[in-house]
Amino acid sequence: MKMIDDDRRRMQVNEKALHMLFCAFEPAIYSKMSSYKSAKEVWDTLETTYEGTNDVKETEIGLLNLSYKNFKMEPDENVTKMFDRFLVIVNGLKVFGKIIPEDKLVRKLLYSLPESWDSKRTAMIEDKDLKTLKLDALMGSLLTHEIMKQGREDEKKRVLEYAQRPIMR
Incomplete structure (x- = not known):
């Protein structure tokens, strides 16, 4: 039961983070990023795209x-x-x-x-x-x-x- 609650909380945090990121994007960036399922993936992609490796x-x-x-x-x-x-x-x-x-x-x-x-x-x-x-x-x-x-x-x-x-x- 503890594992399920932790997983649910992580999913909620991820969904909130994704939502905040998506709200900040202009349409062109949103269309590129909307297929990602985790805020971490979005963040890493943004970092590489705009700051470089x-x-x-x-x-x-x-x-x-x-x-x-x-x-x-x-x-x-x-x-x-x-x-x-x-x-x-x-x-x-x-x-x-x-x-x-x-x-x-x-x-x-x-x-x-x-x-x-x-x-x-x-x-x-x-x-x-x-x-x-x-x-x-x-x-x-x-x-x-x-x-x-x-x-x-x-x-x-x-x-x-x-x-x-x-x-x-």
Whole structure:
């Protein structure tokens, strides 16, 4: 009698789990999964389909680690695009359980800036406590610097264009 009650309880739990999974699916996924009889089968299939096998996960982690290690600001890339690209890598690592402390992320971003940003990087390192500096504060500071830098470059272009204009008599 005990065995039958345990089996009945397991079946009920499985049915509830299947029902919850099926309710969460869009029609295309439901039609693929509706033939499975256990929640475990559905879950394993979803895991393999959307996360890949262990080999696929290890490859993705390896590629993300490599992208993080080699991360640099690209030529002609602005701060916003660089930051977005950085967050894609960091969030990808986070999905796989590799969480990097914020102070290391701040340092990584600072050291990924090109040589033309050396003065800003040095000022940040000397003036800020990098252990407590938040990524969004770093982003704001870099954006401010970029805007000021662009403004100076635009002013130089205007002066040069004005100086090169022919003199009208």
